[in-house]
Amino acid sequence: MKSMLKNYLNKNQARIFTALILTGILSVASGLTLIKDAKGASANFSLETSNELKENIKSSRLPRPVANAVLRDLARRQGISTRQLQITDYNQQTWRDGCLELPQPDEFCTQALVPGWRIVVSNGKQNWVYHTNSNGRSLRLASPDTSSDKLPVSVRNVVLQAAARRLQQPISKLTIIQAQQQTWRDGCLELGNLNELCAQALISGWQVVVRGVNQTLVYHTNETGSVVKLNEKTSESTLSPVQIPASELPPPLDRDIVFRQISSGGFAGRTYETVLLKDGRLIRVRIGDANDSERSVRRVSRQQVQQFQRYLERSKFRKFQNLSYPAPSGAADYITFTLTSLEGTVRYNDISLNNLPKDLQAVVKAWNQLVVSAQ
Known part of the structure; x- marks a missing residue:
């Protein structure tokens, strides 16, 4: 038994010694390869097997998981092999929103700085541009042939x-x-x-x-x-919303109020409040008017009130809860509207109305039609 154990240990030590020698050789070869790669100017990547992956030698290099994620995604979209694709350019980016600055129509993008990468992929005839986060788990394809490098x-x-x-x-x-x-x-x-x-x-x-x-x-x-x-039809003009600070939220609705609009700003700089009551009354007052001289009371039918309430439910007005759609930088003399239902508050301005999500535009239109129809 001892003789058999001794033979086993001797053989096992020999295997370990051989493995260590081979590992040393491979390490030297790998080191030479990395030095060669570091000196080269090419930024080309192709998808490799796990045995062929190289360690990054500096933090500014594109991480292999990110490269692989992009190549796999494009290969799937194009129905081709990843070996037909190469990453020809990349650079680190900090995107301004959770959509990596590539939002879909009517998509809400979280307002946060997202570190990541801008990556250009080529098959030798065509280029594709990707935006990713730092680890490649979130990625978006901009469009084919989107590199702006050749733009005059x-x-x-x-x-x-x-x-x-x-x-x-x-x-x-x-x-x-x-x-x-x-x-x-x-x-x-x-x-x-x-x-x-x-x-x-x-x-x-x-x-x-x-x-x-x-x-x-x-x-x-x-x-x-x-x-x-x-091209106004294909321009994605949907605004990215931000959360309304709790300190800026208006008070909740009273029990008999269905909907409220507060408008402020414009050339006159005045603030008006319009409320819709369950009994159909539409009451409009100017905030700060001590004499209540601009107060008006009109009516719509109870049926119209109920129809408007059902419309708010169908349009899922609650998905805009406590969101603000800001005016473009540098804009002036615009009117800010704050709309409040039982499900929440949303804020927008008149100069950006056509750039709001379609569902929210429809709610604004329905509300305005209701106000106009009041007797």
Whole structure:
């Protein structure tokens, strides 16, 4: 038994010794590979097996889990092998919201700084741009051919100037997140009005997407940027909401009140309160009017009140609870509206009405129609 045990230990020690030698050789080879990689200028990555993964030698390098997550996602979308894809460029980013600055229409994005990566992937013919968080568990595809590196400076400047005027935001707050070469089918860059005559000719140009503080705009341009048009239909103009501080929330509704609107600001700087009661009365007063001289009382039917209450439930007004949709930076003389139901409060301004989520726009429209119909 002792002889058998001794032979086993001798053999096992030999295996360990051999493994240590091989490990040392592999470590040296790996070290040489890493040194070679560190000297190279290429930023290319391809998806590798777990045995081929290399350790990052500096914090600014793209983490392998992030690279793999992006490559797998694009391969799945395109129905191709990950070996046909390469990461050609990447850089660290701090995104301004939980949607990684790529919101979907009517999507609520948490207002928080999210560290992550901007990654460009190529198959040799086409480029794709991804936004990710720091570990790759959250990622979003911007669009094919979205790298703005090849966008002419003249086009970039004129688009940013147009967006700054439109959004009333400084250019320093704007970012071009997509730039794609296009061949437009007419001289109006496919954005002609009904009464506009558009030359029937193929026009080379660009589709450029600009991200502002709260909005995203899509522009069509010609090749040089001398013609720039805003594509209002495809521009994602949904505002990103912020939470209303508890100190700024109005008091809850009294038992007999169904809905309340408080409007303030504008050129006059006055504040008005309009309330809808269960019995159909619509009472409007000016806050701070000691003589109550601007008080008005009108009525709608109880049936209209009930219809409006059901509409609030169907539109899920509660999902906007305690949210504020701020005005663009630099805007002035706008009117702020604060709407309160039994389920919560939402705040918006008149100059951003068309950029609110569609469900909220519908609630505002229904409320305004109810007020207009009052006798």
